[in-house]
Amino acid sequence: MTSSPHGILRTGVTLAVAALALSACSTGQRPADAAPEAAATTAAVRSAADPSSWTLPMQAYRPTAEQARTLARAEQKLVGRCLQEFGIPWKPAPELPPIGPKNMLDWRYGIHDAEMSAKFGYQVDPAQQARYDEALREADARPRLSDDQQLVLGGTDVPAELLRKVGPEARRGYYEGRRIPEGGCFGRARRTLGGSAQGVSPLVQRLTNESYPASMEDPLVKAVFARWSACMKAKGFAYPAPMAANDDPRFRPRSEGASRAEIDTALADIACRATHRVAEVWHAAEVRIQRASVARNATALAADRRALDASLREAADVLARP
Template structure:
């Protein structure tokens, strides 16, 4: 297998897709705006900055795999920033009262929805909800739990854990040893695995250097020559299936919750009637 970009891992069914995450964020901002308008406050939540996104979770999970792309971009995927991403759009300036309505507290350091953001204040003749409008929106979307609307911790743990377990697995270790010998033959003998190669501090430059492009190209070619991605992906997926079986009950609830949250998001955006 040259690339895993078109392949999905077993845990993907229990993680938010980019589209689902975007829909939840759109719904959250819509609900916050509606809540603020109930208090007579014109407020539009700042649009999120759009980060670089691979075409799939697996496109760069095992590093660069396309020699031609590596020869042009080095270890940085095309479209990703080589320097620090620009800061997000600053939130609109709010009066003290509007800030309280938004967060549920007059303490700017208190997290919305936390014990310090109890709400209950009066503004515009109405009572501020717990956590303010931010807390109300999170609760309406079922995002007021530990994961705060993101991926469930159990799914995150399985996703990250299988990668590390697979990396240490003897089957993967064998092909990585061959990869390291191959890299040595290309003049890059100091790297024990692809993560060391891509994480070399020498590549922290605004643009990929000729040396970086050469190293990335060798990395991709050595992966292809020794089927590193094919073996790593297969072992990675096997570990995930084991964990999914062990956590079947909890993950069934995660999958049901993913569907429910999407329905709530659709209702907030006006596409479906609210859930009972």
Template structure:
């Protein structure tokens, strides 16, 4: 059996793009305090209008650790993604062995118990500023593979070169061993990636909520509270995205900790968390109701992929 050996860096970069864990698909989700990336631009440049959703009651909430956003039912959870990534690595390694190649997939990150709501609205650990309570473990450098091996793994070569069709006389499956793994996991339907419709609902209604008058009124109260604490920010998003906090991966500065601590206090005093969760959830529910047929199929597809992954992870995926 051939073991994968070091070769040019360009091929390592190509491998990283081709074989990167599907957890990257989750990065399309809006982030919030306690995560490394602040909310970015939504997939759609212009938001289609939605009626202002009716809200009968806004509960007081200090945390959303026990809550889920409506759209989460139509996105892979962290635990599901971990299962699917693990199975994908197992199937890919099995396929590579058929070609006499020993391939060790990168271990997927551990599943997180924190949902979308916690990432959006809570200051996870003020003592760490706006940095994760538990910084992610560093990812190892990708293996450096020969062009032939990359062809078996991904079914094509860097730079869009002609796809490989065989390796030492053995036909390469479409998309290489990664493509074969994906095809097996989606054999009963579904996709390896989050639905663009669900991702759009996730992003777009975060943005919609930020302009809702019920939330902007609370933001004004929060801003007044922060000003009284000695910090001038219009919204919690502005505090979190202060460029002074983006200076590196080390511990938070005393100033960042002070702002995050005041932010957490002011969110509690002005009910930012309860209001924001309620308002955004109402917008998401409106969007889901308008796309329920398609989203029902998305949910069924996720269930099918996760079932296949569970079979592989329990030892039922050997070939």
């Protein structure tokens, strides 16, 4: 589960974003007799700090968003060439439209934009969601490769069900008399580019994932969560920690949009976050944790960074060639 609002959970986005922040779900509920925050107070709620401009130490070992796109474009080009050798026409699916957070830190510590939450609560902009859903439908409607061709694309890194359906030649590792590369055309492309999937090594991904739940155990973070919880209780909302409000099962995407209760909760959430500087304290704790991880793994992380830089140079060469 990610820490992003429920609209992102529904779409299964990724950015990134997604594997980076593990949230703790809660059964905290707003008391039934609590008076809702008046909609008229919306304008008085200031936004909390905006983490989208912040950084974390582990980002030094990850590709930027533009570098990740470069790696993806180079991989797609190599895959297309490989499939062409087998006589298989293929076009990569177009990039999906943006949805939800601006980057990996935007919603890592929860919502912060009062103007947005006054419209959508904890959800993404419905217009973004609609564009994203339509793009997924269009992608699903694209012509699909045959079972044997999918094996050429991904090698044996495909569902077991597909392996049972391919023909005898493909099962032996051949297609139209040609040997299928190990890992298929994707495997060959990744070996050419070197490095790890999406340019993020397993070590970097693991340390990035681990620092988020660890940060919530930091004494200063626990203390600021307690102050936030008391602030929310004073407003009529009972939650032990910020992401418990975000993950309230009542606040699921609905065709009619966010409920009044969800919007009131989100605005109270943001107001308490701003008052107690929740995101700032939380982020500072995660920075400390990641710096310690970098120090403990300095040699391995330096090697991962060199591998990423080599992959980026190779990707640039691939894209520069006709």
